[in-house]
Amino acid sequence: MKIEILESGCTSCRSLEHNVREALAKSGIEAEVEVVEDLQRIMAYGVMRTPGLVVDGKVLSMGKNLTPDEIIGLLP
Amino acid sequence: MFDWWHRIVSRFVFETLELSPESAAGSALDFFLYDTVKILTLLAVIIFLITFVRSYFPTEKVRDWLEGKHPLVGHVAAALFGIITPFCSCSAIPLFLGFIQARIPLGVTFSYLISAPMNNEIAIAMLFSLFGWKITALYIGFGLLVAIVAGIVIGKLDLEDEVLIKPPPVKPPHIEEVKIPVKERLKEAWDYTLDLLKKVGLYVLAGVGIGAFIHGYVPSDLIVRYAGGDAWYAVPLATILGVPMYSNAAGVMPLIEVLTQKGMLMGTALSFMMAITALSLPEAMILKKILSTKLIAIFFGTVALGIMIIGFIFNAVLH
Numbered sequence: 125m126k127i128e129i130l131e132s133g134c135t136s137c138r139s140l141e142h143n144v145r146e147a148l149a150k151s152g153i154e155a156e157v158e159v160v161e162d163l164q165r166i167m168a169y170g171v172m173r174t175p176g177l178v179v180d181g182k183v184l185s186m187g188k189n190l191t192p193d194e195i196i197g198l199l200p
Numbered sequence: 201m202f203d204w205w206h207r208i209v210s211r212f213v214f215e216t217l218e219l220s221p222e223s224a225a226g227s228a229l230d231f232f233l234y235d236t237v238k239i240l241t242l243l244a245v246i247i248f249l250i251t252f253v254r255s256y257f258p259t260e261k262v263r264d265w266l267e268g269k270h271p272l273v274g275h276v277a278a279a280l281f282g283i284i285t286p287f288c289s290c291s292a293i294p295l296f297l298g299f300i301q302a303r304i305p306l307g308v309t310f311s312y313l314i315s316a317p318m319n320n321e322i323a324i325a326m327l328f329s330l331f332g333w334k335i336t337a338l339y340i341g342f343g344l345l346v347a348i349v350a351g352i353v354i355g356k357l358d359l360e361d362e363v364l365i366k367p368p369p370v371k372p373p374h375i376e377e378v379k380i381p382v383k384e385r386l387k388e389a390w391d392y393t394l395d396l397l398k399k400v401g402l403y404v405l406a407g408v409g410i411g412a413f414i415h416g417y418v419p420s421d422l423i424v425r426y427a428g429g430d431a432w433y434a435v436p437l438a439t440i441l442g443v444p445m446y447s448n449a450a451g452v453m454p455l456i457e458v459l460t461q462k463g464m465l466m467g468t469a470l471s472f473m474m475a476i477t478a479l480s481l482p483e484a485m486i487l488k489k490i491l492s493t494k495l496i497a498i499f500f501g502t503v504a505l506g507i508m509i510i511g512f513i514f515n516a517v518l519h
Binding site: 130 | 258259260263286288290291293294295297298299301365367368490
């Protein structure tokens with residue numbers, strides 16, 4: 125599984141990355157985590173509100189800092 | 201609406217503590233206790249309502265709706281959408297590029313970008329609790345006017361090349377709309393409101409505290425001499441002073457309330473408040489990544505000019 129975190133330098137973006145890693149550690153799910161700051165790539169997903177959470181190329185959440193439990197609930 | 205609360209506060213300050221209503225201390229304490237509770241209560245209620253309604257209008261819907269509309273309809277609609285959509289200056293870049301990507305004209309994009317921070321939930325809630333619905337309506341109405349006209353002006357100037365990043369002109373992929381139950385929306389709105397109150401609560405207390413001090417201790421003629429009256433420079437000065445205050449809107453607005461009670465003209469106060477929300481330095485810094493300095497300067501200049509014109513007209517008409 126590949127998790128991308130789309131961010132544009134806001135504080136809740138950084139805490140989303142932190143929470144994603146916590147969610148993975150807590151649930152034991154293995155995934156590759158990448159923080160995407162490249163605007164062209166963010167725009168290609170059509171995301172206009174950061175932070176965005178993308179799993180295997182699918183946008184699951186945007187404009188929201190999720191808690192680790194919320195992230196676990198969203199992961200397939 | 202808060203008369204009963206004022207009676208309790210007055211009884212406590214003037215009877216239990218035996219302070220005189222004519223004394224500076226009594227009048228300041230009475231003002232502080234009454235205002236903080238009133239403002240914090242109204243802030244919580246209004247922010248909660250706005251956040252809940254907004255959860256039904258994500259920015260993506262606005263973009264899809266604005267796509268391919270007549271420019272004039274676009275300007276008006278974009279400014280109106282600025283009221284009911286959530287906006288955070290940290291998302292200004294993807295939002296801006298998303299609009300451009302959907303081939304929404306630059307001027308229409310600016311109409312939205314000016315209106316959205318101006319009509320942010322904190323500003324509206326503070327205005328309503330401090331000044332009542334009439335001033336709030338005037339603020340929103342004139343704010344929309346500035347957003348529409350400034351957007352049209354920027355659109356006419358052919359500044360498309362001043363956008364430094366060209367997003368791929370692909371149709372943005374459709375993002376599946378998740379059905380969120382009302383109960384969850386209410387809970388999210390409530391969490392957000394608490395979060396926001398924690399962030400601005402201290403500013404509100406500080407603002408009302410300093411306001412209460414001015415209310416009780418600083419004589420009116422001093423304020424009229426320096427901050428108010430009909431001096432020609434009052435409006436431009438208020439506009440410039442508003443620029444660095446964005447993050448403290450909640451703390452500054454109680455001060456403006458007291459200043460108006462002590463003689464600052466309402467037009468000057470309106471210009472001040474609009475400059476605080478519409479001209480934000482942090483937002484300009486963020487936008488510098490994708491816009492040329494020239495375009496940012498034109499954006500700030502046009503909006504500042506509009507805000508000052510409104511202040512001048514208001515002071516002249518109400519005088």
